[in-house]
Amino acid sequence: MASAANANVNAVRETMDVLLEISRLLNTGLDMESLSICVRLCEQGINPEALSAVIKELRKASESLKASENCTN
Amino acid sequence: MATLDQKSPNVLLQSLCCRITGKSEAEVAHQFQYAVRVIGSNYAPTIERDEFLVSEKIKKELLKQRREADAALFSELHRKLQTQGVLKHRWSVLYLLLSLSEDPRKPSSRVGNYGALFAQALPRDAHSTPFYCTRPQSLALGYAERSTGLSASVGTSGISSLGVYTLNGPTPTQPPQSAAAQPLGSRLAWALPLSSSPSSALAPPTARPPLGPPVPATRVIRPRRDGDAAGEVSEAALVRDILYVFQGIDGKFIKMNAQDNCYKIDSKVVLCKSLRDTSSRLAELGWLHNKVRKYTDARSLDRAFGLVGQSFCASLHQELKEYYRLLSVLHSQLQVEDDQGVNMCTESSLTLRRLLVWMYDPKVRLKTLAALVDYCQGRKGGELASAVHAYGKTGDPQMRALVQHILSLVSHPILNFLYRWIYDGELEDTYHEFFVASDPNVKTDRLWHDKYSLRKSMIPSFITMDQARKVLLIGKSINFLHQVCHDRTPPGKITAASKSADTPKDAAELLSDLEGAFQEKIDAAYFDTSKYLLDVLNRNYLLLEHLQAMRRYLLLGQGDFIRHLMDLLKPELARPATTLYQHNLTGILETAVRATNAQYDNAEILKRLDVRLLEVSPGDTGWDVFSLDYHVDGPIATVFTRECMGHYLRVFNFLWRAKRMEYTLTDIWKGQMCNAKLLKTMPELSGVLHQCHILASEMVHFIHQMQYYITFEVLECSWDELWNKVQQAQDLDHIIAAHDVFLDTIISRCLLDNNSRSLLNQLRAIFDQIIEFQSAQDSLYRSALEELTLRLQYEEKKQQREEEGQWGVTAEQEAEEKRRVQEFQETIPKMRSQLRILTHFYQSIVQQFLVLLMTSSDESLRFLSFRLDFNEHYRAREPRLRASLGATRGRRMSNI
Numbered sequence: 010m011a012s013a014a015n016a017n018v019n020a021v022r023e024t025m026d027v028l029l030e031i032s033r034l035l036n037t038g039l040d041m042e043s044l045s046i047c048v049r050l051c052e053q054g055i056n057p058e059a060l061s062a063v064i065k066e067l068r069k070a071s072e073s074l075k076a077s078e079n080c081t082n
Numbered sequence: 083m084a085t086l087d088q089k090s091p092n093v094l095l096q097s098l099c100c101r102i103t104g105k106s107e108a109e110v111a112h113q114f115q116y117a118v119r120v121i122g123s124n125y126a127p128t129i130e131r132d133e134f135l136v137s138e139k140i141k142k143e144l145l146k147q148r149r150e151a152d153a154a155l156f157s158e159l160h161r162k163l164q165t166q167g168v169l170k171h172r173w174s175v176l177y178l179l180l181s182l183s184e185d186p187r188k189p190s191s192r193v194g195n196y197g198a199l200f201a202q203a204l205p206r207d208a209h210s211t212p213f214y215c216t217r218p219q220s221l222a223l224g225y226a227e228r229s230t231g232l233s234a235s236v237g238t239s240g241i242s243s244l245g246v247y248t249l250n251g252p253t254p255t256q257p258p259q260s261a262a263a264q265p266l267g268s269r270l271a272w273a274l275p276l277s278s279s280p281s282s283a284l285a286p287p288t289a290r291p292p293l294g295p296p297v298p299a300t301r302v303i304r305p306r307r308d309g310d311a312a313g314e315v316s317e318a319a320l321v322r323d324i325l326y327v328f329q330g331i332d333g334k335f336i337k338m339n340a341q342d343n344c345y346k347i348d349s350k351v352v353l354c355k356s357l358r359d360t361s362s363r364l365a366e367l368g369w370l371h372n373k374v375r376k377y378t379d380a381r382s383l384d385r386a387f388g389l390v391g392q393s394f395c396a397s398l399h400q401e402l403k404e405y406y407r408l409l410s411v412l413h414s415q416l417q418v419e420d421d422q423g424v425n426m427c428t429e430s431s432l433t434l435r436r437l438l439v440w441m442y443d444p445k446v447r448l449k450t451l452a453a454l455v456d457y458c459q460g461r462k463g464g465e466l467a468s469a470v471h472a473y474g475k476t477g478d479p480q481m482r483a484l485v486q487h488i489l490s491l492v493s494h495p496i497l498n499f500l501y502r503w504i505y506d507g508e509l510e511d512t513y514h515e516f517f518v519a520s521d522p523n524v525k526t527d528r529l530w531h532d533k534y535s536l537r538k539s540m541i542p543s544f545i546t547m548d549q550a551r552k553v554l555l556i557g558k559s560i561n562f563l564h565q566v567c568h569d570r571t572p573p574g575k576i577t578a579a580s581k582s583a584d585t586p587k588d589a590a591e592l593l594s595d596l597e598g599a600f601q602e603k604i605d606a607a608y609f610d611t612s613k614y615l616l617d618v619l620n621r622n623y624l625l626l627e628h629l630q631a632m633r634r635y636l637l638l639g640q641g642d643f644i645r646h647l648m649d650l651l652k653p654e655l656a657r658p659a660t661t662l663y664q665h666n667l668t669g670i671l672e673t674a675v676r677a678t679n680a681q682y683d684n685a686e687i688l689k690r691l692d693v694r695l696l697e698v699s700p701g702d703t704g705w706d707v708f709s710l711d712y713h714v715d716g717p718i719a720t721v722f723t724r725e726c727m728g729h730y731l732r733v734f735n736f737l738w739r740a741k742r743m744e745y746t747l748t749d750i751w752k753g754q755m756c757n758a759k760l761l762k763t764m765p766e767l768s769g770v771l772h773q774c775h776i777l778a779s780e781m782v783h784f785i786h787q788m789q790y791y792i793t794f795e796v797l798e799c800s801w802d803e804l805w806n807k808v809q810q811a812q813d814l815d816h817i818i819a820a821h822d823v824f825l826d827t828i829i830s831r832c833l834l835d836n837n838s839r840s841l842l843n844q845l846r847a848i849f850d851q852i853i854e855f856q857s858a859q860d861s862l863y864r865s866a867l868e869e870l871t872l873r874l875q876y877e878e879k880k881q882q883r884e885e886e887g888q889w890g891v892t893a894e895q896e897a898e899e900k901r902r903v904q905e906f907q908e909t910i911p912k913m914r915s916q917l918r919i920l921t922h923f924y925q926s927i928v929q930q931f932l933v934l935l936m937t938s939s940d941e942s943l944r945f946l947s948f949r950l951d952f953n954e955h956y957r958a959r960e961p962r963l964r965a966s967l968g969a970t971r972g973r974r975m976s977n978i
Binding site for chain 1: 091092095097098099100101102103104105116117120121123125126128129140143144152155156159160162163168169170171173174175176178179180181182183184358367540886
């Protein structure tokens with residue numbers, strides 16, 4: 010039982026590593042945690058197009074926020 | 083995180099937001115809402131889920147960037163991913179990574195590329211912001227709004243970033259409104275925003291997150307604002323008014339003018355011409371709306387409007403509801419503007435022009451609805467459906483779609499009626515909307531003919547007359563089976579009831595394929611039901627057997643039976659009619675049946691055979707009142723109605739008479755044959771006898787030809803036709819029609835109909851003559867035979883006395899004898915003259931008959947005249963015949 014669970018965990022970890030590699034290759038800018046959240050969302054059936062749009066928008070927002078903060082500072 | 087545990091997507095999203103923006107949860111609330119909205123409104127991906135395709139795309143991207151090694155590496159990793167099988171939605175993840183990927187070589191600025199998540203109705207002007215971000219904006223969505231015309235006021239070089247419309251009130255303070263109005267995004271302008279570049283000195287407005295409303299320090303008053311001289315009505319006020327008018331409520335300036343039946347702007351109001359025009363155009367919508375509304379309101383009160391009408395009103399209601407929703411959106415927009423105060427940027431407000439554009443589609447729809455309403459005034463039921471269908475024949479696809487939708491709703495009750503009628507035979511039509519009408523006063527015996535009829539006005543135009551007739555027939559058959567044949571098979575057994583139109587969607591499907599599926603359904607039901615009905619009739623009620631029995635008995639088809647019957651009946655019928663008793667005759671009938679082949683018939687048939695005595699007029703003999711009868715009841719009576727039976731009896735009468743003539747002549751001939759030898763010894767009679775013989779042969783020939791004509795040309799041919807048709811008949815109506823045609827033909831050919839009355843009279847006269855001749859001949863033979871016996875007696879006596887040795891005859895005996903012979907011979911000329919008169923009379927009647935035949939319109943009768951006069955014996959005597967022959971020949975030639 011434990012071994013099965015362990016095996017499962019290992020498999021999952023490997024998958025995540027692979028995905029992180031791919032993500033790095035493609036230069037997506039996602040770190041491990043964000044990537045894991047994204048993967049979980051995709052697995053739950055969220056439309057990847059919408060999700061990527063959201064992420065881009067969030068990045069843009071955060072950029073502009075940062076820029077404005079820099080400005081004011 | 084060890085496993086992909088199941089947190090709810092919302093939570094995940096929130097954490098994602100926090101992560102990416104690097105802020106705490108409270109601050110990212112806005113972004114989170116936005117994210118939820120985006121995800122929520124785009125459930126299904128727009129492209130195909132093809133993992134292979136995605137991986138190929140990724141490789142291509144990498145190769146484009148001249149990173150072959152990386153491409154190979156990616157393939158490796160992809161393969162590993164596939165073997166691991168932990169992920170379920172690999173495609174999703176890969177696609178996500180692909181879309182987030184960035185080319186590290188490219189500069190970061192890129193023109194905004196407006197993938198459309200929301201449709202835009204108005205063009206948007208987009209300018210690139212050369213102001214960079216580290217990440218290029220591949221998709222710019224959001225609610226950054228425009229700041230108005232700020233190029234001059236903010237002193238950055240060459241940056242003219244324009245904000246964006248906020249038309250949906252995406253202010254953080256009013257999210258629910260925007261959420262509600264969101265689904266109608268296609269109707270309102272959603273220009274895509276472009277982010278205002280924060281680093282420009284537009285800073286102050288963008289101090290807040292760019293999704294907030296702008297309060298730019300400087301604003302340019304839009305010169306496009308209507309020249310607001312004092313006292314003139316502002317556009318905003320007009321817009322408000324118009325929004326009321328759209329719903330049919332009088333506004334402040336625009337009121338309904340009842341006389342002209344239009345909306346008029348109050349003439350006291352000062353308005354520039356363009357505004358006036360625009361608002362008049364917009365006011366039309368209000369008028370259209372009123373029209374439709376009036377109709378639906380009036381009809382909903384009408385209780386007798388029927389199901390079809392009600393569904394029509396329901397569909398109109400639906401459309402109006404859509405319209406109202408649009409209006410409410412516009413209202414809310416107006417509200418937003420009001421709430422935000424006067425210093426709202428004017429570009430984003432509602433103007434009359436914008437209304438014109440946005441309301442174009444609704445106007446077209448309302449126009450169609452109003453036209454429909456006009457056309458459908460006062461109609462209901464199938465008529466209404468026809469009216470709506472007529473409107474569907476248009477080239478404009480929008481209008482057609484709308485009308486089709488309404489038509490499917492409207493025809494749904496009709497199709498329901500239809501299916502119930504076809505499959506169950508039930509008709510529940512309180513408002514008389516269906517095209518099959520049932521007459522409740524009709525009793526079961528006339529069910530087939532009278533009870534159900536087509537209401538022609540209610541046949542919808544998408545159902546052809548042929549289909550309607552079939553439908554009527556199917557339901558009629560089912561009811562007939564139930565009530566008259568007492569056949570209780572559930573209709574489900576008769577024909578496999580296919581899925582009926584349960585929902586309007588089914589009705590729409592059916593309507594789109596009227597020739598195919600609908601016709602098939604009807605045909606299938608028709609064949610099955612009719613076949614079943616015919617089976618029942620033939621099996622249980624022996625319809626075909628009865629038809630044949632009619633032929634055999636009433637139409638004298640069973641020769642041996644008829645002959646025997648006549649033989650037995652002859653002595654009875656010679657008596658005066660008043661002395662006849664029915665039971666006697668019935669007994670004789672039974673005897674005849676038992677003695678001939680008729681006894682092998684079906685008992686059911688023999689049961690129905692009977693004797694009927696017609697009404698007695700004074701002076702009638704039995705011959706005139708005798709008739710056979712055949713009882714029918716139940717389902718058979720549908721085919722053999724009372725009228726039909728009347729016809730049959732008339733034909734029987736005629737045939738019976740003709741047969742009697744044949745008999746009479748046979749007797750005459752017999753007598754002649756027998757007595758010819760005997761009377762050879764009386765040479766003085768030979769002349770008379772010769773005359774008799776001649777006359778008798780003429781009559782025999784005539785009657786033969788008549789019989790031939792009747793039996794073969796009339797009865798056999800028509801019967802053959804009838805039998806063929808009946809065998810091939812597909813339903814009961816065919817059988818009834820064929821039977822009627824059969825009877826009509828027989829009656830007209832047997833000279834029994836109204837046109838041939840003169841011919842019939844002539845024929846009767848001929849028959850009478852024959853009978854007279856028979857009696858004359860009888861008396862002749864009687865006296866001749868008497869004379870003969872007397873003479874023989876005399877001879878015998880003479881012989882005897884001679885043998886006894888006395889004188890054979892005494893003188894006085896001889897004298898007496900001579901005297902008697904003399905007397906006898908004197909009667910001969912009388913007889914001769916009598917016969918001559920008879921002959922003459924007979925021939926003249928026959929000639930008249932021939933003349934009439936020659937000029938008759940029926941071909942077979944004309945041929946009959948040829949046969950009757952085959953050696954032109956009559957033609958020689960009758961000048962009229964000669965003339966008429968020529969005349970008719972000429973006439974006939976001209977007719978050809």
